[in-house]
Amino acid sequence: MEAAPSPAAPHEPPHVYTANNGYDESVNQAVPRSLATAAAAEGAPGAVDEDDTDLDDILNDDEDYDDELGPDGEPDLSRNYNRQRLLHSNIQKPAANTFASVDDQISALSKHASKIRLDDVKESQEREKDKADRATSDQVLDQRTRMILYQIINRGVVSEVHGAISTGKEANVYGAVAYPDTDGPPVQRAIKVYKTAILSFKDRERYITGEHRFKSGADKGNSRKMVKLWAEKEFRNLRRIYAAGIACPEPIQLKLHVLVMGFLGDKKGWAYPRLRDANLPAEEADKIWRHLYIQLLGIMRRMYQVCRLVHADLSEYNILYNKNQLYIIDVSQSVEHDHPRSLEFLRMDIKNTGDFFRRQGVDTLLDRTVYDFITSSEGPVEEPALSEAIEQLYASRSAAASDETAVAQQEVDNEVFRNQYIPQTLEQVYDIEKEAQKIGEGEGNQLVYRNLLADKVVLPDKAGEEQSSDSQSDDGAALDSDEDSDVDEDEDDESKFSKGPPRGKRFEDKDEKKQRKQAAKEAKSEKRKEKMPKHLKKRLVATSSRKKR
Numbered sequence: 001m002e003a004a005p006s007p008a009a010p011h012e013p014p015h016v017y018t019a020n021n022g023y024d025e026s027v028n029q030a031v032p033r034s035l036a037t038a039a040a041a042e043g044a045p046g047a048v049d050e051d052d053t054d055l056d057d058i059l060n061d062d063e064d065y066d067d068e069l070g071p072d073g074e075p076d077l078s079r080n081y082n083r084q085r086l087l088h089s090n091i092q093k094p095a096a097n098t099f100a101s102v103d104d105q106i107s108a109l110s111k112h113a114s115k116i117r118l119d120d121v122k123e124s125q126e127r128e129k130d131k132a133d134r135a136t137s138d139q140v141l142d143q144r145t146r147m148i149l150y151q152i153i154n155r156g157v158v159s160e161v162h163g164a165i166s167t168g169k170e171a172n173v174y175g176a177v178a179y180p181d182t183d184g185p186p187v188q189r190a191i192k193v194y195k196t197a198i199l200s201f202k203d204r205e206r207y208i209t210g211e212h213r214f215k216s217g218a219d220k221g222n223s224r225k226m227v228k229l230w231a232e233k234e235f236r237n238l239r240r241i242y243a244a245g246i247a248c249p250e251p252i253q254l255k256l257h258v259l260v261m262g263f264l265g266d267k268k269g270w271a272y273p274r275l276r277d278a279n280l281p282a283e284e285a286d287k288i289w290r291h292l293y294i295q296l297l298g299i300m301r302r303m304y305q306v307c308r309l310v311h312a313d314l315s316e317y318n319i320l321y322n323k324n325q326l327y328i329i330d331v332s333q334s335v336e337h338d339h340p341r342s343l344e345f346l347r348m349d350i351k352n353t354g355d356f357f358r359r360q361g362v363d364t365l366l367d368r369t370v371y372d373f374i375t376s377s378e379g380p381v382e383e384p385a386l387s388e389a390i391e392q393l394y395a396s397r398s399a400a401a402s403d404e405t406a407v408a409q410q411e412v413d414n415e416v417f418r419n420q421y422i423p424q425t426l427e428q429v430y431d432i433e434k435e436a437q438k439i440g441e442g443e444g445n446q447l448v449y450r451n452l453l454a455d456k457v458v459l460p461d462k463a464g465e466e467q468s469s470d471s472q473s474d475d476g477a478a479l480d481s482d483e484d485s486d487v488d489e490d491e492d493d494e495s496k497f498s499k500g501p502p503r504g505k506r507f508e509d510k511d512e513k514k515q516r517k518q519a520a521k522e523a524k525s526e527k528r529k530e531k532m533p534k535h536l537k538k539r540l541v542a543t544s545s546r547k548k549r
């Protein structure tokens with residue numbers, strides 16, 4: 001029997017976080033995790049349940065990923081124009097290509113077979129022993145993946161593919177090298193190959209559901225499509241992050257479930273360590289950890305404000321480290337900032353990274369403070385202003401922050417924040433008027449989602465006449481003689497002459513007046529129910545439920 005549920009229970013996220021496995025849907029999980037893992041472990045990259053021989057989509061060059069966006073993620077008009085021109089021109093494709101049979105193409109590409117040397121593994125990438133062992137069996141490539149790699153080699157994107165840098169549940173990452181045509185030095189690349197073992201992808205659905213970039217949704221019946229979608233998502237997200245100048249692998253090419261990216265490592269092909277494995281010089285460690293913590297908060301804010309993304313699996317496992325610099329990787333599950341659960345994911349990212357840095361002895365900021373820093377629409381989005389803003393947050397913390405009670409209080413605050421319900425849009429706000437009023441009265445700081453509301457709520461003093469009569473009633477100024485003083489007076493109106501000359505004495509007059517006052521009273525109580533004008537509220541809700549980029 002479980003312990004009594006906490007008051008926050010209904011709001012607790014329905015998933016748990018496992019390091020390097022992302023967020024596990026621990027409730028209502030369709031496939032038991034053990035089963036999913038077992039099935040996935042059996043699967044070679046790109047293999048398992050599909051017909052290996054169907055190679056049309058690989059050989060067909062037109063199927064290449066193209067979202068018609070430029071490298072910055074915005075529509076690339078000139079490129080699209082040129083493509084259209086080509087489509088409508090009479091230029092024919094080379095006849096040789098048109099008539100080449102699938103077999104011919106395969107045998108032509110197969111000449112590159114010797115350039116894939118998966119046994120060429122860099123030892124001691126500081127991986128755990130069992131992972132290294134598994135690597136050998138996991139490195140068997142299925143025919144589809146092999147053909148894609150041949151094609152990538154054929155185009156000169158890479159010249160050789162080497163052993164795995166990492167073998168995981170959902171993807172293997174291989175080292176590769178491109179020898180440039182000219183005399184330049186060889187360039188290292190990384191190739192991430194997603195596995196099409198469908199089971200391991202099932203619990204990823206929550207990242208796609210609600211993601212407007214994937215409106216057509218994931219076709220759960222087709223694992224190949226699913227995996228292609230994940231690779232595509234990673235590619236797109238990488239492009240956006242890379243374009244924003246955040247340190248991450250350069251997205252280079254995508255073909256179905258195979259993604260070629262820049263290599264994060266040295267010239268010899270040694271990958272940078274994960275942050276978890278970073279080896280900092282002991283004498284400077286404290287200083288560097290703090291510097292990295294601040295750097296990461298800046299990256300998270302920039303990612304949110306500029307890329308409009310939440311990483312959603314951020315931890316010491318998905319950050320690489322080299323020379324005081326952090327590199328963000330593994331962004332296939334990253335979601336748009338207006339994804340229904342993005343703020344929940346953001347809060348988890350803050351917790352996981354904060355926990356890690358605390359373990360390194362860094363004096364971290366409150367989760368809540370970090371959350372506000374990242375989501376606030378006001379403030380810098382570039383270094384060095386980002387770091388300066390964070391230093392200011394430290395400075396403005398109460399001076400007593402280091403004593404024991406303050407530390408305990410900090411833990412309590414973090415715990416409360418982690419269990420708080422975070423509405424994502426104003427539609428989810430329980431009582432909009434009440435919350436808007438709080439902001440108006442300067443209590444907005446208490447709201448976890450104040451940054452969602454802040455720029456949209458019309459403060460009472462700026463509001464139109466409709467609201468001003470209400471908001472002024474508190475301080476007694478500018479009372480409307482008939483409306484605001486009538487709460488308990490209507491039986492005795494003759495005595496209230498101080499406000500004006502006596503009005504008509506005739507019986508009908510009195511009746512009339514009573515009616516008028518009654519109507520006014522009703523109107524007023526109606527108005528109270530709707531402090532915020534409907535049209536305003538409507539607009540408010542509409543803008544927050546789908547913030548345009």
Ligand SMILES: Nc1ncnc2c1ncn2[C@@H]1O[C@H](COP(=O)(O)OP(=O)(O)OP(=O)(O)O)[C@@H](O)[C@H]1O
Nearest residue numbers: 165166168169170171173190249262263264271330
């Ligand atoms: N561009 C890169 N350059 C160098 N190393 C990389 C690069 N991308 C990934 N790696 C290495 O591969 C590892 C796994 O990459 P990533 O985190 O993207 O895969 P993953 O989705 O976590 O795979 P899985 O969940 O199946 O383990 C990383 O920890 C990192 O060591």
Ligand SMILES: [Mg+2]
Nearest residue numbers: 020317318330
């Ligand atoms: Mg990872």
